[in-house]
Amino acid sequence: MPISPVNGRRQPNVGVNVGLGPRKSISFVGPGKGALMKGGYAGANQSRMAMSKNMMILPEAKQMEKMTISSAKTVTQVTDIHGVDVTPKPLYRPDPYSGTGKPNKLLTSQDGSHTSDFIASYSLYQNTINPSMLGQFTRSVLGSSTVSKSSVSTSESMAEDLEEPSFKRERLSSFTDLRVMRTAPGKIITKEDLEKTVEIILTETETMNFLNLPTVMFSVESEEAEKVSQRNKNYETLCRNRLGNDLYVERMMQTINGAPKNKDVQCDKILKEDKGIMSTAWDLYDSYNAMELSSLPPKRSMIDSSSKANVPSKDWEQTVAGSNLEKISEGSSLMDIENVILAKVHDEEEDNSDAVFKSDKFQQDLFFMERVIMENIFQPKLAAYRQLPILKEPEPEEPGDFLVDGKLEVVEEEAKKEEEEDLEISSEQSTIPANLERLWSFSCDLTKGLNVSSLAWNKANPDLLAVGYGHFGFKEQKRGLACCWSIKNPMWPERTYQSPYGVTAVDFSIGSPNLLAVGYHNGTIAIYNVQNNSNLPVLDSSESPQKHLGPVWQLQWIEQDRGTTGDDKREILVSISADGRISKWVIRKGLDCHDLMRLRRTTASTSKKGGEKEKKGEALISRQAPGMCFAFHPKDTNIYLAGTEEGHIHKCSCSYNEQYLDTYRGHKGPVYKIAWNPFCHDVFLSCSADWGVIIWQHENLKPFLSFYPTTYVVYDIAWSPKSSYIFAAANESRVEIWDLHISTLDPLIVNVANPGIKFTTVLFAKQTDCLLVGDSDGQVAVYELKNMPTTLDSNRGDVIVTLLGPKSSQSIIHHQ
Amino acid sequence: MKTLVNFFPDLFQAEVEETLKRIQSHKGVIGTMVVNAEGIPIRTTLDNSTTVQYAGLLHQLTMKAKSTVRDIDPQNDLTFLRIRSKKHEIMVAPDKEYLLIVIQNPCE
Numbered sequence: 054m055p056i057s058p059v060n061g062r063r064q065p066n067v068g069v070n071v072g073l074g075p076r077k078s079i080s081f082v083g084p085g086k087g088a089l090m091k092g093g094y095a096g097a098n099q100s101r102m103a104m105s106k107n108m109m110i111l112p113e114a115k116q117m118e119k120m121t122i123s124s125a126k127t128v129t130q131v132t133d134i135h136g137v138d139v140t141p142k143p144l145y146r147p148d149p150y151s152g153t154g155k156p157n158k159l160l161t162s163q164d165g166s167h168t169s170d171f172i173a174s175y176s177l178y179q180n181t182i183n184p185s186m187l188g189q190f191t192r193s194v195l196g197s198s199t200v201s202k203s204s205v206s207t208s209e210s211m212a213e214d215l216e217e218p219s220f221k222r223e224r225l226s227s228f229t230d231l232r233v234m235r236t237a238p239g240k241i242i243t244k245e246d247l248e249k250t251v252e253i254i255l256t257e258t259e260t261m262n263f264l265n266l267p268t269v270m271f272s273v274e275s276e277e278a279e280k281v282s283q284r285n286k287n288y289e290t291l292c293r294n295r296l297g298n299d300l301y302v303e304r305m306m307q308t309i310n311g312a313p314k315n316k317d318v319q320c321d322k323i324l325k326e327d328k329g330i331m332s333t334a335w336d337l338y339d340s341y342n343a344m345e346l347s348s349l350p351p352k353r354s355m356i357d358s359s360s361k362a363n364v365p366s367k368d369w370e371q372t373v374a375g376s377n378l379e380k381i382s383e384g385s386s387l388m389d390i391e392n393v394i395l396a397k398v399h400d401e402e403e404d405n406s407d408a409v410f411k412s413d414k415f416q417q418d419l420f421f422m423e424r425v426i427m428e429n430i431f432q433p434k435l436a437a438y439r440q441l442p443i444l445k446e447p448e449p450e451e452p453g454d455f456l457v458d459g460k461l462e463v464v465e466e467e468a469k470k471e472e473e474e475d476l477e478i479s480s481e482q483s484t485i486p487a488n489l490e491r492l493w494s495f496s497c498d499l500t501k502g503l504n505v506s507s508l509a510w511n512k513a514n515p516d517l518l519a520v521g522y523g524h525f526g527f528k529e530q531k532r533g534l535a536c537c538w539s540i541k542n543p544m545w546p547e548r549t550y551q552s553p554y555g556v557t558a559v560d561f562s563i564g565s566p567n568l569l570a571v572g573y574h575n576g577t578i579a580i581y582n583v584q585n586n587s588n589l590p591v592l593d594s595s596e597s598p599q600k601h602l603g604p605v606w607q608l609q610w611i612e613q614d615r616g617t618t619g620d621d622k623r624e625i626l627v628s629i630s631a632d633g634r635i636s637k638w639v640i641r642k643g644l645d646c647h648d649l650m651r652l653r654r655t656t657a658s659t660s661k662k663g664g665e666k667e668k669k670g671e672a673l674i675s676r677q678a679p680g681m682c683f684a685f686h687p688k689d690t691n692i693y694l695a696g697t698e699e700g701h702i703h704k705c706s707c708s709y710n711e712q713y714l715d716t717y718r719g720h721k722g723p724v725y726k727i728a729w730n731p732f733c734h735d736v737f738l739s740c741s742a743d744w745g746v747i748i749w750q751h752e753n754l755k756p757f758l759s760f761y762p763t764t765y766v767v768y769d770i771a772w773s774p775k776s777s778y779i780f781a782a783a784n785e786s787r788v789e790i791w792d793l794h795i796s797t798l799d800p801l802i803v804n805v806a807n808p809g810i811k812f813t814t815v816l817f818a819k820q821t822d823c824l825l826v827g828d829s830d831g832q833v834a835v836y837e838l839k840n841m842p843t844t845l846d847s848n849r850g851d852v853i854v855t856l857l858g859p860k861s862s863q864s865i866i867h868h869q
Numbered sequence: 870m871k872t873l874v875n876f877f878p879d880l881f882q883a884e885v886e887e888t889l890k891r892i893q894s895h896k897g898v899i900g901t902m903v904v905n906a907e908g909i910p911i912r913t914t915l916d917n918s919t920t921v922q923y924a925g926l927l928h929q930l931t932m933k934a935k936s937t938v939r940d941i942d943p944q945n946d947l948t949f950l951r952i953r954s955k956k957h958e959i960m961v962a963p964d965k966e967y968l969l970i971v972i973q974n975p976c977e
Contacts, residue, residue: 335939409903409911409967410885418962418969419888421949423895425960429975430896545891 427542434492437837438540440821487840489790489804489824494834495520495538497545503534505827507559507607508816513566515820516540517547517583520833523555523574525813530555535571537583538833548583550590558608564624572605578628578638592644599646603631607682611637613690613707627685627693633677635695635705650710652678652697684727688734696724702739702749719747719756726770732777740767746782762789762800769814779841781824783812788826788836795842804836892971899957902970904928911967923959923970931963 131140271281295301409415428435495518503522511517522534533555536546550571558572567584568591577600579590594600605628612624626638627649635650653676679698686692691707692714700720703713722743730736735751746767748758765785773779778794779801789800806812806828814827822838893901893914900915904924913920935947950961953975962969 333936333940335936335943338939338943409905410882412966414964415903415967415969416885416888418964419885419892422960422962422969422971423888423892425949425951426892426895426898426971426973429958429973432975544895 423545424541427544431493431543434543434835435540437490437492438818438821438823438835485840487790487792487802487838487842489788489802489836490839492823492835492837493543494832495543495546496830496832499534499546499549500536500831503531503831504529504555504829505813505831505833506555506557508814508825508827508833509560510816510819511537511561511566512563515818517561518825518833519559519561519569520546520827521556521559521571522831523557525557530574533573535559535569535581537569543835548581548586550579550581550588552579555604557604557606558628560608560610560626562610562624562626563612564610570608570610570626572608572628572630574604576601576603576605576630576632578605578608578626578644580626580640580644592640594638594644594646597644597646599636599648601628601630601632601634601636603633603679605630606680609683609685611685611690627683629680629683629695631679631681631698633679635680635683637707648710649707650695650705652680652695652703654678654699679723681723682726684729684737686734687729687731694727694729694737696720696727696739696741698723700724700741700743702727715754717749717754717756719749719759720745722766725766725768728770728772728780730772730777731774738770738772738780740770740782742766744784746770758797760791760797763787768812771815771817773817774819775822776841781815781817783815783826785811788812788815788824790824790838792842801841802838895973897974899972899974900970901972902968904968904970906966923972924968927959927961927968927970931961931968935963 129140130138133139271278500520500522504524505520506523506525507519507521509519511519516539518538518540520536520538522536524530533552535550535552535556537548538546552571552573554577555574556571557574558570560570562568562570567582569581569583571579571581571590573579577593577595579594580592582591608626608628610624610626623639626640627635628638629635633652634648635652636646637649639645639647678701681696681698683693683695686694693705693707694717695703695705697703700718700722702717702720702724704715704717705713717739720739720741720743722741724739724741727737727739730738736757737749737751738746739749740746744761744764744767746760746762747756750757760782762782763784763786765787767782767784769783771781773781776792776794779790779792782789782791782800786806788802788804788806790802791797792801795801804826809830810832811829812826813829814825816825816827817823818825818835822841824836824838825833826836827833889901889903889912892898900913900919902913902915902920902923903911904913904920905911908921908924908928910917910920910924915923930952931947931950934950938945938947947963950963952959952961957972957974960971960973
């Protein structure tokens, strides 16, 4: 059929056409609706198109200028031989209804978004019967040219097409403006339909062969074989020569690019989270270690910490109160059961806090914390004790700061300017006489009112001190206490061992420094292990049949050479008590006791004066003499001295347990303490209740030097570990430091006690210049010996003898 | 030792209480706090807000110090932390489950 170009656009009377359109479209739609699905359209359209040619196009009057290109479009109709319209259907059908919502916008805005809408709806177009069809029909009625326009394929003319829908929309919008009734879309798409599952069946299409060149095979023997092979060879050479060959030239070609299509998709917002982690050396180390561990025991505390996460936080006071109640109600149930009950019934927070309190680590931390606090409080004193220099802080109101190992770097800057000060101070101090400076005292509530009876250092830990508290006299007996104090904590003892009987002797073992032997006023000896916290002794001699019957006045652990019997040193505990026995105790399965010596009362000296006959048969009530003290020879542990209540000092040997080797007579009262000079092994010192301190020489049975400084009982004496000239003596009212090098007549330092307090024990500290003095009020005071005159040869063994002259024992010096 | 704790929980608890009381009564000690791993005070002698503040700040500092020590040598670990300031000294004993904090004024 002839195709006539469309000129309908030029028609000015748009309105008329508009008016015409809807009516016709409506009328048309009704019957044809059903038939128009997906292809029925064509027929109908076609019929229309066949009849109505090139109708006028609706109002594009406004944009006529732009339509120059589009005016060239023609409606093409194709019919086959039989007159059936086989016009290819348009690929692009705009959807007028997608733009109906905004009529003004369509008129004013450019294509951009609208065209996209059209394009977007284009895909829908095929599946829905929509009024665009109606619109098409209208157009077809009025002017098939519009249809033809839309029928142009979506190629280069897309732009025009895109323009066009806007016009159509424009038109249609005017349609909608004028329409009285709005045609409903063909089928209302309900929500159920949208949510209905749509089955899409994908099937494979047939394989489409575009090129099939099967290989042709020739037999070698056939006639054409030669030709074929020749051809093959030619081809091969051609391939090889292709590169530089003139026959083959590279050329570019341009292909037609398809029009791109943008498609936007909206999706849910993608939530992003940032996570950072710092990789540290220890983190890696821990991870590797955790992998290596075969099994991780589930800790109770871990369970607690995980379970308490859900607990609402309460006020801490309430939880503490709750936990107290818990403790009372639970009683002695096992920890696990307790925790389970707690977890179920009560607030799990207090469960965790209980766990914290009961953990060992917490106790340890508390322990350290206390020590640290002590360090802070007792800073200058401890520094003085340890003989570290005390440096003063710059601010004048602060007391002296002190140097501990870790803080050196902080104080070094001040060190230099302080050095000059120190030098000045030290030069001043040399003119000050020697004195005792009190640093601190070990005392606490437990020890108040008790009498310090013995002091002993630990052999392994120089900071650990054992103190025994007990009264001397029989009538004054109170409860007894043995405490282990540490220098690092002067306010509270590390261990306390209470007993109903007074403690009269303590000593630490040498071989096993954790064993502490305690001797009581009732004669029992108990051995404690200070490593654990238990209050019970490891061994006790109270059931032993050979236990002492009187107070154990001194205990000492001795390492004895077995000598010929082959074994190396064996340690024994030697005790002396008021029942006149010196016993050695050996720890085998229990405490085994052997008597080293029975102290018998000795008769008066056999020196007869003037032929007096010795009285025979002196009736002695008891043959035993109570022993008060003993001292083993520092070198030869077979020899020891024993002091008795009679005032005699007996030299005994471990090999003989019947007889004394020698007897030193000089004291008139009970000998309370004997001490060998640590440097000069020939000289020993003794003190007694007869107010005197006597220096003896080993070979001489008569006193070498005696001192009677006061009219008070001398309870204790000790040699200084640093000088063989210096010793300390404690009598009831004062502590005296004697330096034999300076004077044998007067003590070097005298420290008077507070009234009412008696000094009962003295002990020198080994590494430092300090002296410990125990008194009758339960205090052990630590004094620092200051400005002691130093002599170079004070450590030599023979100095005392050379000082005092040999055989000067005949002169006895009395001091009152 | 562990079984002893099981059978005599009160004993050790009493000792812990006693030690805590002693620490608090020492010269110069301003406050003692035991805080659990979440910063909730288990036992404290200061008011709650101060405790919580100390706990939070010291927890972070302890973490940092611990990290420093372990970075240098992963086999090492932080045992004690002391911060000395003009006015007083803060001593922290850290652990995985708790923080023991004592504030002391070392000078008079």
